[in-house]
Structure formats: C-alpha cells, structure tokens
Amino acid sequence: MDDAFDKAANLEDEFEDVGYIEGFEAGKIVGHIEGREMGCDNGLGIGRDLGFYRGWVQQWLRAAAARPDFVSDRVLKKLTALQSDIDKVPMANGEGADFGERLKSIQLKFKAVSAMLGINAAAELPSTTLSY
Template sequence: MDFDLESLVHVEQSFYDEGYKDGFDHGRIHGLIEGRALGREKGFEMWEELGFYEGFALLWKGIQEAQGVKDDRTAHNIRHLLELTAQFPRANPSATDASELDIPRLFRQIRSRYKALCAMLGVKPTLRASGSSPAQEATEDPGKTPVASEEGNGLWKIDDTRVSVPPKDYSF
C-alpha cells in the first residue's frame, strides 16, 4: 500500500482552500443579487430627483413663455438646467464603456443650477425626498414660528392667533 505522507501534512490547508473557494463562489452570487437590488433602488432615487429638476425647469419655461416674460438670465439658467439633465445617461453605463462620464459631478452641477434658478425666481429650493413624513413637513413650515424654551428646542405656541387652514386631502 502506497501512502503519501506529504498530503497528510497539508490536509488542513487543503480543507481551508476548498472552504475558501466555496465561500467565495457563494458570496459572489449573493453579492450580485444584493448589488443589483441596491443599484435598482439608488437608480430610482436618482431618476426621481432628475425628473423633478427637469419638470421644474420645463414648468418655469412654460410660465415665462405664457406670460411673455423676457428675462435672459432666467431663460439662460432654465436652458442650461435642461441641457444638463439631457446629458444624463439614459442607459446604464458599464465599467468597460469608453465614455468618461462623471455622474456625481453631473448631479452636483444639476443641483447647483437648480439652486441658482430658484434664487433667480424667488422660489425656496426643495431637496426633500417625496416620501418625507408629515411630522417633518410640519416642523419645516415657514408660516409658523417656534417658541424657544429653556432647553433650546423649538415648541409651537398653542394659543397662536393666526388661523391655519387644514390641507385638503386629495385621494386618487
């Protein structure tokens, strides 16, 4: 009987290598699944924000055209914001793609142009996600002024004399 003593010495390393290979293959599969799910979620958030900016620019462009307003600076910023949103890729750019598109940089430019346009129009920029809670919106209401307490946190005055109209509940 021919017995290989050398393989017995390295038995622990061979089990370790086999386990590592199996774990790596298993992790690769789950990493792809989780990566796709996260990419889908973040991609939807980006497109939602991009659609908001494009819709905002198109709305104000339509308002200016309907009113016959000839403000060159505002029209220039609207046009520039629409050009920036048009540069955003409509398909998923792969890592092997030859284009050197810097998506975070493009998003920063779009956000900056949006803020500049809001300043020109006298509109408060809103960068909240659409899923913000009503409690957050109530604390961000510019019509109400918080009353300072000893702890320094903002409390709303109960005997406020201003009449507040409850928001209409639209159901579709």
Template structure:
C-alpha cells in the same frame, strides 16, 4: 520498515486532507463572497440610479412647469427666468444620464444641481431638492 511507511502515508494523507479541505473552503468562501459582492453592488447601483433618475426627472418637470407658467409674461425678469429654464432643460437633455458608465455623468449632475439652484434663486423659491421630493415613508432623499 513497512510499519513506518504506513504511518508516514497515513500522516501524509491527514496533512494533505487538511490542506485540501482548507483550499476547498477558501475557494468556496471566495466564490460566495464574490457572488454576494456582485449582488450587493447591483442593489446599490440600482438604488443610486433610481435616486439620480428621480432627481433629474424632478428637475425636468420643475423646469417644464415653470416654463408653462411664465411663457406668456413679456417683462424682462420673466424673459431672464425663461432663458435660465431653457438652459436647465438643455443641460438635462445634453447630460449622459442614459450612459451610467460615463465618467462625465457626475460632473454633469453637479452642474445640473448648480443650474437648478440658480433658477430657484431667480424664481425666489427654496432650492433644496429635499424640500420637494419625499419618499413613501415620509423621509426625504
């Protein structure tokens, strides 16, 4: 009887070792996957945030430049253009771009893009952001 008990104990220890190693492997893999997922998420978020910041900064610079160019014109068309540029600048200032967790951010960015296209139409210039901003490799956003 004692021989059977020893064999059973050895068999149990083998089965238990297999279960223990499988559990440890799962935990280790899960932890590594979680860390990798967080790092990938941070990298993606930073990249997306940088592109969005570049786009909003471009709209701001665009509006300020055109406002300076048109500020001394007194004709009706120029006054309408200046009013639209002021509205674009107001939208930029009021948008929650400083709060990346804001649920309103995407809605405001879409409205900002629409206002930019409207202003470009009033100025008779192309409204595609890609026409204005190029990356260092020469490809557009």
C-alpha cells in the same frame, strides 16, 4: 510513514483551497443580489430627483414661452442650460456616467435659478431628495 504525514500536511492546504473556491462562488451570488438591491434603491432616488428637476424646468420654460416678459433673458439662458444638463444625464450606468457629480451640478444650477426667480429652493425640493 512519511507519505502519511505528507498527506496530513497537504490536507489543510486542500481544504483551504476548496473553501476559498466555494466561498468565492457564494460571494459572487450574494454580491450580485446585494448590488441589484442597492442599485434599485439608489436608482429610484436618482430617477425621482431627475424627474422633479426635469418637470420643474419644463414648467418654467413653458411659462417663459407663453409670456416672454415673465423671465429675463439671463434666467431663460440659465433654465435652458439646466435643461441641457438634465438631458445629458445617461439613463444607464456605464463607465464615465459619474451620476454624483452630474447631480450635484444640476442641484447647484437649480438653486441658482431658483434664487434668480426669487423662489425658496428648499421649499421646492421633494422631501426625500438624496444628498449626493
């Protein structure tokens, strides 16, 4: 008789263990799908913003190369530093990538160079710029 009660008492633990394992496996699949979607959404925005900053800096550097008197040496140095920061952003997500901090730094430098050039940075930014 005790054997029947022991089996009934252990039944709850067995179901709990099986449910945990099944839930964990299902969660891995759902988490992978959600992570991919989130990565694609965020990656698209980051790539779009980096592309904007890269193109903006390249155009100003081309203009400065074509007409050396167009921008001061100080502005040219800041543009070159901004270009260097953009080039250092990794194109893959790995340890130490820290995209948020890198992009904030690039945004701040962009705003500073824009002010030095007498340009309204807010008017230059794409309307869908992410806030990092």
